Amino acid sequence: xxxxxxxxxxxxxxxxxxxxxxxxxxGGGVAYGLGAANRGDDRAAEARRATHRAYAxxxxxxxxxxxPTPAVTEVIALDLEPAxxxxxxxxxxxxxxxxxxxxxxxxxxPGDTAPEMAQSHxxxxxxxxxxxxxxxLPGLQAQRPVGLIDIPPMVHDRxxxxxxxxxxxxxxxxxxxxxxxxxxxRLVRDAESFARVRWVQQGSWRGTNSDREPVTGRNxxxxxxxxxxxxPGTQEHDDTLWARAENVPAWFVGGTQLVVRRIEMNLDTWxxxxxxxxERAIGRTLDTGAPLGKEREHDxxxxxxxxxxxxxxxxxxxxxxxxxxxxxxxxxxxRRGVNYTYPRVVDGRMxxxxxxxxxxxxxxxxxxxxxxxxxxxxxDQLNDWTTAIGSAVFAMAPGWKPGEWVGQKLLR
Amino acid sequence: MPGxxxxxxxxxxxxxxxxxxxxxxxxxxxxxxxxxxxxxGATASASAPAQAAIIVEKxxxxxxxxxxxxxxxxxxxxxxxxxxxxxxxxxxxxxVAGRVEVHEMVTVDGKMVMREAKNxxxxxxxxxxxxxxxxxxxxxxxxxxxxxxxxxxTVTVHFSDxxxxxxxAPVKKFTEEQDTYHTHEASTPTPxxxxxxxxxxxxxxxxxxxxxxxxxxxxxxxxxxxx
Numbered sequence: 001x002x003x004x005x006x007x008x009x010x011x012x013x014x015x016x017x018x019x020x021x022x023x024x025x026x027g028g029g030v031a032y033g034l035g036a037a038n039r040g041d042d043r044a045a046e047a048r049r050a051t052h053r054a055y056a057x058x059x060x061x062x063x064x065x066x067x068p069t070p071a072v073t074e075v076i077a078l079d080l081e082p083a084x085x086x087x088x089x090x091x092x093x094x095x096x097x098x099x100x101x102x103x104x105x106x107x108x109x110p111g112d113t114a115p116e117m118a119q120s121h122x123x124x125x126x127x128x129x130x131x132x133x134x135x136x137l138p139g140l141q142a143q144r145p146v147g148l149i150d151i152p153p154m155v156h157d158r159x160x161x162x163x164x165x166x167x168x169x170x171x172x173x174x175x176x177x178x179x180x181x182x183x184x185x186r187l188v189r190d191a192e193s194f195a196r197v198r199w200v201q202q203g204s205w206r207g208t209n210s211d212r213e214p215v216t217g218r219n220x221x222x223x224x225x226x227x228x229x230x231x232p233g234t235q236e237h238d239d240t241l242w243a244r245a246e247n248v249p250a251w252f253v254g255g256t257q258l259v260v261r262r263i264e265m266n267l268d269t270w271x272x273x274x275x276x277x278x279e280r281a282i283g284r285t286l287d288t289g290a291p292l293g294k295e296r297e298h299d300x301x302x303x304x305x306x307x308x309x310x311x312x313x314x315x316x317x318x319x320x321x322x323x324x325x326x327x328x329x330x331x332x333x334x335r336r337g338v339n340y341t342y343p344r345v346v347d348g349r350m351x352x353x354x355x356x357x358x359x360x361x362x363x364x365x366x367x368x369x370x371x372x373x374x375x376x377x378x379x380d381q382l383n384d385w386t387t388a389i390g391s392a393v394f395a396m397a398p399g400w401k402p403g404e405w406v407g408q409k410l411l412r
Numbered sequence: 413m414p415g416x417x418x419x420x421x422x423x424x425x426x427x428x429x430x431x432x433x434x435x436x437x438x439x440x441x442x443x444x445x446x447x448x449x450x451x452x453g454a455t456a457s458a459s460a461p462a463q464a465a466i467i468v469e470k471x472x473x474x475x476x477x478x479x480x481x482x483x484x485x486x487x488x489x490x491x492x493x494x495x496x497x498x499x500x501x502x503x504x505x506x507x508v509a510g511r512v513e514v515h516e517m518v519t520v521d522g523k524m525v526m527r528e529a530k531n532x533x534x535x536x537x538x539x540x541x542x543x544x545x546x547x548x549x550x551x552x553x554x555x556x557x558x559x560x561x562x563x564x565x566t567v568t569v570h571f572s573d574x575x576x577x578x579x580x581a582p583v584k585k586f587t588e589e590q591d592t593y594h595t596h597e598a599s600t601p602t603p604x605x606x607x608x609x610x611x612x613x614x615x616x617x618x619x620x621x622x623x624x625x626x627x628x629x630x631x632x633x634x635x636x637x638x639x
Contacts, residue, residue: 091562102470111545111584193477193561193585260516265578332415 002017008219013371050207050214051175053123057104059399060254061242062406064125064171065361066232066334068214069205072180073338075260075357076188077131077166077392078195086139087348090411092194093128096170097405099190100126103183109190117182124183128406129258129394134167142411145243145252145395147364150261154377156387163262163390166198171359201262201390203338203357216289216297220339220354221270221369221385224289227297228323229334240332243398251409254398257365261358262340262390270385281381283318291320303327317381323372331368334361365393466499466535466571467492471581473552474545475561478585482558485552485579486515487567488543491533500532500542500572501550509566510554517547532572543588559583 041384051070055063080089102109106120135144153159168191172184188197207217219225230237243252270278279285279292289297293305293313301324305313325332341354362368377383397407471489476482487506493499504512516529528550533548535541543549552566559565563583570576 088560088562093580094564095562095584108470110470110582111474112470190561190584193475299586 022133042183046411050346051123051212052121054106054121055104055123055125057101057126061399062106062127062396063104063399064127064173065241065256065336065396066237066292069207069217069336069338070123070173070175071204071206072127072175072177073171073204073205073357074180074184075201075359076170076184077198077200078168078170078191079198079262080133080137080167080186080195081193084194086137086411088194089134089137090407092191094405096128096187097400098124099186100128100388103186109186111240112186114182117178119179119366122174122176122179122273123319123334124172124174124179126183127169127173127396129169129171129396130407130410131167131169131392131394135395139411143249143251144256145248145257145364147366147368148257148393148395149366149370150393151261151365151370151373151391154373156377157270157391158264158387158389159391160389163199163201164392166392166394168195169258169392169394169396198325201260201340201357203263203340205338219337219356220265220267220341221278221282222286224284224286225337225356226335227284227289228320230332234334237334239363239369241334241361241363247364249410251299251407252395252398256334256361256363256396257369258394258396259358259360259362259365259369260392260394261360261388262355263358264353264355264387264389266385266387267352267354270378270380280315280318281384283314283320292318301326307369315381317379319376319380319382322375322380328372328375331372332362333368335359336361356386358366361396424562436540440551447475463496464503465495465573465575466577467494468569468579471567471579472584473559473565473581474566474586475583476555476558477561484509484553484556485555485559486545487552487565487579488545489550489569489579489581491535491541491543493537493539493541496537497573498536500534501548502532502570502572504550504569506552506565507554508556508559510556512567513551513553515549515551522549561585 050068053068053070055067057063077290084092099109103118104126104190106122106124108115108118112118132148132150134140135148148185150165170184170187172180172187174180174183184200205217207214209215216224216226230240238244242258243255243257248255273281275286283301284291288295290299291301291314293302293307294300301314301320303312303314303321303324303326307313311319321327336359338357338359339354339358341352343350343352345351360369397410400406400408445628468492469492471487473487474485476485479485487504487573491501501514503514504511514533515526516533517524517526519525524546528551529548532543541548550569552565552567561583565581565583567579568576569579569583
């Protein structure tokens with residue numbers, strides 16, 4: 001199905017669209033379905049679309065985790081003000097929930113000073129999480145999810161405190177920087193009474209091909225990045241991501257844990273090696289992302305394959321081999337990377353800075369991410385060109401239903 | 413899994429379509445009168461005839477945190493009149509305030525000032541009206557408690573068609589210069605009353621004293637005004 005011209009569904013009601021907005025607000029999820037009923041949309045086609053999406057904020061899990069990565073992502077970490085206790089944090093979460101529900105529906109938030117900026121169908125998602133210090137607040141010490149630990153120091157780390165830690169995280173993602181800037185500003189503004197911004201990381205992703213179909217996307221090394229993610233709808237996907245009742249405090253069921261690693265990439269030295277060397281470092285081809293020795297991106301790795309020289313097709317220190325679940329006792333993560341690149345001016349010259357904001361989601365950081373990272377730190381050939389310069393961990397709250405608010409079960 | 417909203421058709425909603433939307437979305441709420449949605453920012457039930465009732469959305473109340481005068485604040489919201497008759501906001505009440513007034517904006521000597529809207533704030537048929545900083549608003553006076561950011565305040569708004577709506581309004585920090593809505597019409601006649609001194613940010617109008625004379629003929633908000 002050819003996607004309809006996006007301009008044909010643009011909201012012309014704008015700020016004065018109180019009526020449509022009111023209906024959506026009063027009716028909760030009901031109103032979201034009106035358009036489809038009227039238009040007879042092909043829902044399956046809609047679900048495959050990578051752009052012009054309007055995600056509903058409610059569900060068992062938050063959006064922005066397994067939803068397609070849109071062009072722009074901003075990750076904002078905040079620190080709680082000293083006076084922000086459990087009750088105050090609850091008030092912030094109520095405010096943010098109202099903001100998120102409004103903005104994801106393309107509506108201005110209450111008291112919005114730039115209401116015309118709110119637009120629907122910009123694939124906006126907002127995802128909220130709690131850093132370790134939240135679970136040091138009085139009344140919350142028993143609620144820390146098992147496995148939520150800071151990443152132990154790795155040999156290849158060169159951590160810069162400006163990218164580390166944080167008491168809260170909010171991930172804002174949409175199709176364009178303007179929409180992200182609007183949503184981020186409103187969220188940070190409403191948090192002013194409770195928290196200060198600690199760091200902000202901005203990244204981009206190209207998750208569509210030239211036919212506007214969703215694709216895995218590439219990091220700045222040119223590698224197809226994220227192929228190995230467990231596919232939504234599978235048991236391994238759910239097992240990888242979502243906290244289960246038997247393992248965690250009740251409030252966290254349906255939540256997930258996030259590791260944010262800011263990974264600087266040395267494109268200059270990467271460019272100096274041959275294409276063959278680049279492919280052997282990752283263990284996949286650069287053109288399709290297929291495992292070495294295979295044809296297509298999603299072909300399963302065959303780690304036993306050997307080349308004409310009798311050596312493994314996928315070298316022993318290749319990233320794809322070392323990070324494969326078969327080599328990690330079945331451990332998996334769900335990765336969502338976004339690229340960053342910006343020029344710094346150094347002594348009158350433009351010096352590019354490039355890297356990856358590596359968002360790793362998993363049910364248990366200690367059991368899944370840390371063992372994997374130790375293996376990669378010890379042997380991954382990509383370490384020659386990558387350096388972690390920031391690290392932070394968060395417990396991403398479960399989703400919420402209409403009438404509830406994010407983190408309600410933890411903070412009420 | 414998160415659900416997916418589908419596209420809405422881009423039309424300026426006419427009154428009939430608007431009512432259709434209301435009928436689909438709001439009537440179930442209206443059926444359980446006076447129940448309130450817990451969703452922050454959501455409007456609550458309408459207890460009056462659903463047809464042509466005013467649609468209220470995005471209500472919020474300004475926090476008293478950081479205010480010079482923590483005895484008063486204001487409630488704001490967006491109003492839509494889907495019907496074919498003008499409807500006014502006539503009065504309001506809230507458990508957090510000893511006194512509540514509906515205020516409007518007028519030009520006095522070339523300067524926009526606020527004053528009590530004796531005839532209410534009109535939402536014309538088929539139009540919107542925004543109660544917002546710098547414009548008409550619902551003044552909450554004689555506050556009984558500080559209003560912290562992120563709390564929820566219940567405000568009941570009454571309309572000239574006899575309907576009323578119970579709103580759950582989040583308390584939010586004021587993000588504009590306070591003076592934009594703190595400048596009210598001078599209430600105490602002075603020799604300069606015909607040409608009031610402009611208020612400055614360092615000297616906001618003091619005319620909002622709850623006991624100021626022009627308001628004295630109005631009882632507490634529990635007593636409905638006559639209009």
